[in-house]
Amino acid sequence: MKREARNSLIPLFLVSAGAVGFESALTRYFAVAKWSEYGYWVISIVMVGFALSGVVMALLRDPLARIGPTLRAILPALMTLAAAGGYYLTTQNPFNPLELQNPATWLPQLGNIALYYAWLLPFYFLTGLYISLTFVMNASQIGRVYGYDLLGAGAGAALALGLMFLVHPYYLVPILIALLALAAVFQSGEKRWLGILLALAAILVGESWLTFGNPPVVNQFKAVYAPSQTPGAQVLDTVRSPRGYYQLLDDFTERVDTDVSNNAGLMGLAGPPKTFGLYRDGNRISAIARPGDLDARYAPAAMSAAPWLMKPNARGLLIGASGGYRAAEALALGAAHVDVVEPEPVIRRAMIDGLDRASRLAPDERVSILNIGPVAAARTGRYDIIDIAPDFMDAGPANETAFAAETIAADLRALKEDGIVSIPISIRDFPVYALRMLATVREGLKQSGAADPSAHVVVYRSAWSVRILLSKSPWDPARLAALKTFCDQRSFDMSYYPGIDVVALRSSLYNDLPQVSFDSGEIVSQGPDDAIADEAAAVLRGEAVPSGSAFNLSPVTLDRPAFHAVLKLDHVDTLIRRIEILPQAEIGALVNLAVLAQAILIALLVLAVPLFAPRQVRPEKGTGRVWPVVYFPALGLGFLFIEIFLIEKASFFLNDRTSAFALVLTGMLIFSGLGSMIAGMLTRWPKLATVLAAVLVAAWCFAAWRFGQTLLMDSLDLPFATRALLVLLVAAPPSLALGLPFPMGLSRVGDSPALPWAWGLNGAFSVVATPLANLIAREAGFSWLLIGAAGLYLIAALALPALKRTARARNEDPVERMAA
Structure with missing residues (x-):
């Protein structure tokens, strides 16, 4: 590739790095100031912005392409302002999850959720527009463009994680938005200096906004809020890392978290001593002894x-x-x-x-x-x-x-x-x-x-x-x-205990625990009772019990490790009616359901674009009209299924979710980017390359399903660094293969308005993939993610039309002309 063409992709690398870094910073903000479950909205907003930008680019491709150089020059400045403003307004949003669970106060909170979309969607729409515009303006180099996009995303994820060791989570965004402004410096063309001046102005305005505006605060429902507000409370120490923001707190409320009998005094024993409290992201995780x-x-x-x-x-x-x-x-x-x-x-x-x-x-x-x-x-x-x-x-x-x-x-x-x-x-x-x-x-x-x-x-x-x-x-x-x-x-x-008489037990209870109907909230028991004793013997015999009709009592396994997943999601009406009593640990599943419903609606709207604009959105001649509707959604779903499977298994293997997330996300993006670079050398054989990639992915999924758990269990005694290296080695082969099909599909779409639509399809179904994968893992197990991913990539390979080998087809197909 010529030097000028290569340099034109450096801004794409920086924009992708800034976009993923900004996403990581937003999820950290939600974890510290809100609850991490609501970070799913960030993923949803990201992909909604990308999908929307793909639709707009598809419908207005020719007018936007004509002003492409000017757009690419000014978009870094607009993205910088949108990121700074969106983050600032997000931190000022009065959203309160506890009020969302209260039937009397939930309606205003829906408005606050809508505000998150209003403040953050513009940035990801502009980012998606920049990326899809780069695809259109470099249609003959799809593999390289996608490779730079993925490599930049991987670098942004790694940079954000590294910065978490150095700065408070609230200050990640002011640093990371500099990548967006920096993209203007490497932009080529006549409008380069205009772009640089605009980016400089944007970064100055954005940084001033974030520096002198109202600072972010922890919401009052967080566990750390009340003790930190007590008279004389002190933060004695802080630790910053990707795992979380830690605070060692001294206040008069702190006690050892242990279950001590009320009879301790009668036994001549003192109660637990006063302690410090250790908090991570505002949640108390341990007592720490005073000197x-x-x-x-x-x-x-x-x-x-x-x-x-x-x-x-x-x-x-x-x-x-x-x-x-x-x-x-x-x-x-x-x-x-x-x-x-x-x-x-x-x-x-x-x-x-x-x-x-x-x-x-x-x-x-x-x-x-x-x-x-x-x-x-x-x-x-x-x-x-x-x-x-x-x-x-x-x-x-x-x-x-x-x-x-x-x-x-x-x-x-x-x-x-x-x-x-x-x-x-x-x-x-x-x-x-x-x-x-x-x-x-x-x-x-x-x-x-x-x-x-x-x-x-x-x-x-x-x-x-x-x-x-x-x-x-x-x-x-x-x-x-x-x-x-x-x-x-x-x-x-x-x-x-073996041989227990449950009826006799009720006459000598110290702590009444009556049966309560989850559906109605009414006490079922008559007189003193022990709700656990009533069903324990039957559960240990493997028999059905009344609680099984309302709750999921299946065993927790390494394939389905979510312990707090007892709610049955097919009883949504009951869950909504009883939402005020649901434990916080169970709320994530409902958030996933809400995001999934929204994502499916968005995906269907993107799918329907050709119905409203059939002439503006169509693939190249000779490739068929329906295959993109199958191909690009399958890739969007399959990629995320494998990514989430790898993150969860690496979390168990490393016994650290943050390290697992960092290794898997960065490794997959970088190796997939390299795979996309390889795709640029295989444009003569798109069908063959895609089939081989799908077969490799399916074979890897089978091996992971059949032998993965045994490999994990046999390697647990290895040093951490060795296990981390194994994670990267295991993730590398499928990631390289995953980088091939998307650019191959875009190349078959050709230099047509359908190219940005295909990009939008992939983004829309990536929105669907994250909540869907989490729900599949929760309800059926992570093994089903492997089965689903393998099937989706094989379906995609079958859907991609073969490249016709006639002279006429070669003359009509820009990919063939380029290869010739």
Whole structure:
């Protein structure tokens, strides 16, 4: 390619980098100031803007192409202003998710959601217009154009993630929009200097707006808001990273998050000490000890104490450190040695090195801190007790895998013959979470070889929390009697044990837990009851229970690791009617449904463009009229299905969702960009190249489905850097193949108005792909994403018309003329 042509694509590289960087910054803003579930709207807005720009470009292709050089010169300045203004107005939006769940206040919040689209859509429309215009003006170099687009996007993602280590999330946008203005500097043509002057003015106005305008604030519903507003509250330390924005907070409300009996005083035990609180993105993830206050004398009154009191001098594995308190509790209860798994790096750093004014865990030969995941840790030795911390699930998204059936089976295999696994479940929102965990426990016991899972399980609870104890050997009368005494002394209730009499149980409850109808909100029970005890035995036998009609009680697995996914989405009318009581962890699925419905509508509108403008939007002669309607949507869906599958599996493999997202997104974009570069050399054989790419993708999907889980489990003990390299190596082959079909399809569309329409189709169905993939994974499992992706790429390969080899066709086809 000539130097001038190559230089003309450098601005595209910078615009794509700035657009993806801006998207990453917006998702971080939503995570810090709102709830991360609402970041899905950002993805939706991005792709809506791209789809809309493709439609406009298709309908007005010739007029826009005539003024293309001028447009490309001034668009960087317009994008810079749109990004700065859109971000500023977004941060001032009074949207409150809690009011969205209140039937009396939800309507104004719909208006606030619409404002997000109003403020952010212009930027992504202008960005999409710039990219589609570049495609039109370089129609003979589709592969290279798409390659620069993807490589720029990959670079922007990497840059945004790197900046998260250095600056507060609120200040990412003021840095990243400089890439948009910089694109004008590398623009060629007569209008270059006009573009540079406009971009300079735009960056000055934009930066001034963001610097001197009202700063972003955390909304009042975030967990950090109330304690940070208490008199005398102090932020003692902060940590910035792509994983989140961390704050160590000192205020009078902070206490250790542990379930301690109300009878602690009668037992002569002091309550938990006052602590600092560690927050990530405004959500509390752990207690951190004050100097000299890592005191666990309260431990015998804690729910988690039972296994340790039953097995003196135990060797234990602690999954989650709770800021060091879990190790201190185990030692106070007589443990001989504990291995502590803490994958959250800031909590681990607080334990080992300490944070500002916070006490670290004192060096003790009885304590080993492991920097590995829960499954890998189960391979480090034989244990008497494996104990999961009550706050472990909330300390990181990847931690949900500790509650999967395969992980429980690995824990059981790591136990000594009479060892115990202790699993905490919060029932503060829904008691049904305990039943789902029992279904998961049953599956884990079966995988570990237990003939009768119900003989290995004991369940006891307080008013708000449940502990499930799994014994490698069946529970015997002596150990059950010891547990009964433990619970009676602390006013805990035993909800299940082998041979339990549920009717007799109701006469001696300490904590009433009545059955409540989810549909109506009415109490079903008559008199004192234990809703968990009513159904626990049947769940452990694998039988249907009444709660199964309203909730999903299927076992949590590594293929379907979303623990907080008990709502049945086919009962949408009930969910909307009861939305005010839904836990925050369940809201993401409803947000996905809303985004999916919107995305499908947008995709159908883009599909319908040829019906309203048949002459303006049509492929090149000789290629057919219908195939783009199948081809480009299939690519948009299939690419995202594979990307989301890789992110989720890498999250488990690395035990870190942020690192997984960064590696997969950056790696896939860069390797796909290289694949698109290769596509430019294969324009003589578009059908053959696309078929080969689809076959490679399908073969990779089959291999990942058949052998992927085994490879993951066998490689968990490798060092982190080695596992990260494996992620890139596994992602590289399909990513290279994924980079081929899209430019091949665009080249078959030819230099026609249908080219930007095809770009818009791909963008529109990418909007559909993200919420659809998340819902498929939630309801059916990640394996179905692989099956869907393979099928979609094979369908696309079949849909692409073959290149006619006649002389007439070669004369009509611009791709053939270029190749000749």
